[in-house]
Amino acid sequence: MSQKSYSEIKNNSFSLDLKEIPVLKYDLFCEQVSDSLKNEAKHCVAYYGVPISGILKFYCYIADDNNKIIDVFSHEQNIHKPVLKSLTTVCPQFQIFEREIHENFGVEFIGHPWLKPVRYSHDRSDKSKMIENYPFYTIESEELHEVGVGPVHAGIIEPGHFRFICNGEKVLHLEIQLGYQHRGIEKLFIEKKDSLQRCILSESIAGDTSIGHALAHSQLIESLAGIEVCETLQIERCIALEMERLAVHIGDTAALCGDVAYQLGQVVCEALRTLIINTTQLWCGNRFGKGLVRPGGSNYPLGNEIIDEILRILDNTGNRFNEIADRIYSLPSVLSRFDEIGILTKQQGLAIGIVGQSARASGISRDLRKTHPFQYYKQYSFEPVILENGDVLARGMQRNLEIRESMRIIRELTEIWCEKTQDVEKPVYDYKLKPESFAISMVEGWRGEICHLATTDKNGMINHYKVKDPSMHNWMGLALAVRNQEISDFPICNKSFNLSYCGHDL
Amino acid sequence: MFNEVKILASHGRQYIKNLHTQSVSNLFRGRPVISKNITADEIIAVSELCPVKAIDSKSGSIDTGRCVFCKECSFMLPQKIVFTNDYRIAANSREALIISPGVENPVRLDEIKIRKEIRKLFKGALKLREVSAGGDNSCEMELAATGNVNFDFGRFGIEFVASPRHADGIVITGPVSENMAEALEITYKAIPSPKIIILAGTDAISGGIFDGSPALDRRFIEQNHIDLYVPGNPVHPLTYINGVMDLLGIK
Numbered sequence: 001m002s003q004k005s006y007s008e009i010k011n012n013s014f015s016l017d018l019k020e021i022p023v024l025k026y027d028l029f030c031e032q033v034s035d036s037l038k039n040e041a042k043h044c045v046a047y048y049g050v051p052i053s054g055i056l057k058f059y060c061y062i063a064d065d066n067n068k069i070i071d072v073f074s075h076e077q078n079i080h081k082p083v084l085k086s087l088t089t090v091c092p093q094f095q096i097f098e099r100e101i102h103e104n105f106g107v108e109f110i111g112h113p114w115l116k117p118v119r120y121s122h123d124r125s126d127k128s129k130m131i132e133n134y135p136f137y138t139i140e141s142e143e144l145h146e147v148g149v150g151p152v153h154a155g156i157i158e159p160g161h162f163r164f165i166c167n168g169e170k171v172l173h174l175e176i177q178l179g180y181q182h183r184g185i186e187k188l189f190i191e192k193k194d195s196l197q198r199c200i201l202s203e204s205i206a207g208d209t210s211i212g213h214a215l216a217h218s219q220l221i222e223s224l225a226g227i228e229v230c231e232t233l234q235i236e237r238c239i240a241l242e243m244e245r246l247a248v249h250i251g252d253t254a255a256l257c258g259d260v261a262y263q264l265g266q267v268v269c270e271a272l273r274t275l276i277i278n279t280t281q282l283w284c285g286n287r288f289g290k291g292l293v294r295p296g297g298s299n300y301p302l303g304n305e306i307i308d309e310i311l312r313i314l315d316n317t318g319n320r321f322n323e324i325a326d327r328i329y330s331l332p333s334v335l336s337r338f339d340e341i342g343i344l345t346k347q348q349g350l351a352i353g354i355v356g357q358s359a360r361a362s363g364i365s366r367d368l369r370k371t372h373p374f375q376y377y378k379q380y381s382f383e384p385v386i387l388e389n390g391d392v393l394a395r396g397m398q399r400n401l402e403i404r405e406s407m408r409i410i411r412e413l414t415e416i417w418c419e420k421t422q423d424v425e426k427p428v429y430d431y432k433l434k435p436e437s438f439a440i441s442m443v444e445g446w447r448g449e450i451c452h453l454a455t456t457d458k459n460g461m462i463n464h465y466k467v468k469d470p471s472m473h474n475w476m477g478l479a480l481a482v483r484n485q486e487i488s489d490f491p492i493c494n495k496s497f498n499l500s501y502c503g504h505d506l
Numbered sequence: 507m508f509n510e511v512k513i514l515a516s517h518g519r520q521y522i523k524n525l526h527t528q529s530v531s532n533l534f535r536g537r538p539v540i541s542k543n544i545t546a547d548e549i550i551a552v553s554e555l556c557p558v559k560a561i562d563s564k565s566g567s568i569d570t571g572r573c574v575f576c577k578e579c580s581f582m583l584p585q586k587i588v589f590t591n592d593y594r595i596a597a598n599s600r601e602a603l604i605i606s607p608g609v610e611n612p613v614r615l616d617e618i619k620i621r622k623e624i625r626k627l628f629k630g631a632l633k634l635r636e637v638s639a640g641g642d643n644s645c646e647m648e649l650a651a652t653g654n655v656n657f658d659f660g661r662f663g664i665e666f667v668a669s670p671r672h673a674d675g676i677v678i679t680g681p682v683s684e685n686m687a688e689a690l691e692i693t694y695k696a697i698p699s700p701k702i703i704i705l706a707g708t709d710a711i712s713g714g715i716f717d718g719s720p721a722l723d724r725r726f727i728e729q730n731h732i733d734l735y736v737p738g739n740p741v742h743p744l745t746y747i748n749g750v751m752d753l754l755g756i757k
Contacts, residue, residue: 121721122719131685151686152637152689154669156638156666157646158641159686159689181683181685183681183721184720184721196557197558200576204714207643207646208644264510270651270655270656274651281530281533282531282533285533285535285577285589287740290574290576291576299577319516320517323512500643501643505685
């Protein structure tokens with residue numbers, strides 16, 4: 001190849017001049033992208049369209065885990081409902097992105113097996129499509145029946161609709177229809193010119209990942225504004241992120257126990273989660289860490305007192321968690337419910353581009369803390385926990401091991417923190433962003449790969465903002481995992497993935 | 507068996523004995539207190555700073571139904587605006603959520619405005635259906651936490667139920683997305699009368715940071731009588747618990 005057909009960018013490092021990204025002919029784009037994705041260490045991070053003065057510009061980001069680089073591919077089309085060959089047929093991981101582009105701009109993808117609405121966004125191209133008329137897949141048969149659940153569920157959870165096609169108790173097919181939580185977040189990121197408003201917005205994308213999304217947003221702003229933060233703050237952000245991971249993983253362990261009626265496991269883990277989130281509250285006044293992460297600095301720099309309390313709580317919860325977790329994962333009545341249930345194979349996972357802890361439980365080594373490190377993980381040597389089986393037990397065990405790992409990381413980071421002498425600055429709200437630039441920011445939240453992307457216009461104002469929650473990739477994983485399972489096992493399969501509705505619906 | 511007993515022993519007693527007086531971190535951002543000495547210029551400065559326009563630019567009052575509790579106004583004027591760790595901030599009228607400069611009284615429910623049938627019928631047991639309508643899952647998790655071993659709200663016979671047919675009322679979280687508006691209406695209609703409506707969280711009360719987004723449809727909230735407003739971003743379990751206990755008259 002004489003000329004490079006894509007641009008390279010590193011996670012959370014610098015912004016790129018938009019004009020530098022080469023624009024490919026669509027056929028060449030497909031060829032390059034699908035060739036690139038034959039490599040297991042690469043996956044699609046995001047693929048979307050941006051309408052700019054009559055042209056629809058497409059950007060596709062392929063993460064190269066071996067080289068810690070993200071390749072940016074681009075092509076352009078006429079904005080008036082172009083017809084394109086679908087990439088999903090060769091790379092299934094594009095299914096959700098092509099669906100999203102279809103919904104937003106009316107682009108037809110020829111050969112896409114499933115070109116259905118993603119979230120019924122307010123600014124979708126075809127307003128005649130309504131959420132109540134979602135075109136569910138059906139099978140004509142005398143023996144089969146359908147089970148519809150939601151959008152309002154039995155528990156205190158977010159809304160989404162699940163449509164099962166069952167043969168007796170066995171699930172043949174599950175279709176997950178989302179969109180009920182759509183609040184127009186990406187539009188609001190552009191409309192809200194005030195930087196503090198955008199911070200609050202980033203914390204509200206998915207409240208269970210407030211720290212993860214706020215960090216992704218802050219990193220993005222720092223890249224575009226050319227702000228560097230000191231190592232002390234980077235460590236504090238990593239500690240916050242690990243605290244969030246700890247709290248949710250422990251909470252999920254409680255929920256998994258609850259679903260198989262192991263009450264002791266449930267109540268002990270619930271109480272342990274309370275201790276962790278109350279420590280976050282002690283640090284910043286909010287149990288979910290809202291307000292803790294801001295661009296350029298922090299309103300809540302760590303102090304020795306809080307460090308001591310974090311360490312004390314880790315000792316306390318660590319011992320108690322190990323005690324209960326060892327019991328949970330040796331109890332026959334629990335194991336028989338988790339083992340070999342809801343399997344997502346490595347091949348399936350790779351095909352749909354699964355990310356995060358669900359990927360790692362299926363033997364796929366994807367962890368941004370290692371592959372595209374950010375904040376202090378850049379300096380910190382880190383090995384992700386990888387399990388092979390891809391069943392509920394593996395995803396439960398994954399949490400179990402990651403909890404211990406996060407505790408170890410926090411302990412080590414607090415030691416390094418004590419050696420640092422730089423003072424954490426106050427947050428920066430009156431930043432100026434580089435004009436006509438683009439930046440990408442990725443964070444390994446507890447669920448997986450969070451990605452925020454933005455471009456600026458010639459005045460340095462944000463004119464496009466894209467949010468990708470890991471759930472975007474992973475909902476398909478849940479749909480595949482429940483195939484040929486008993487419908488009664490759906491709740492534990494669902495809990496074992498614990499995906500976000502609001503993060504998906506935006 | 508021995509293992510379980512050992513775990514129970516190290517688990518110890520977890521429940522909070524007195525849900526009215528339990529103390530929380532000093533940094534917890536609860537009821538704001540605005541100094542009566544705040545100047546007109548300072549009021550304008552913080553009202554412009556506020557990301558959700560919760561501070562009135564004339565009076566300087568803070569509307570806790572709009573506030574996202576980011577505390578930035580207090581960082582700007584630490585001598586004039588303080589967020590106390592008083593979590594008892596639920597009220598049964600929208601106006602009562604607005605806290606004026608110089609007011610340091612605790613927020614309590616207006617007994618006269620509580621509908622008669624509520625205490626008569628629900629004091630012994632209250633079953634509620636939760637509907638998340640665009641909520642970000644933090645309020646939802648906090649409401650779920652009210653039933654856990656720490657808060658154990660079930661001790662008063664107050665809990666969430668699966669079916670609206672079994673419920674005495676509805677708890678709404680989230681700013682009410684357009685796509686969820688119909689499902690919310692249907693769920694509410696399925697609850698037998700008399701029934702109550704509780705709004706949990708800033709998003710539900712005012713739309714919060716999403717206020718003004720065209721992807722919302724807040725007609726249900728505007729058209730129905732709201733029995734309890736529970737501010738917070740997200741609501742603290744103790745805010746919700748105390749609000750409901752006060753509504754029912756449980757001491």
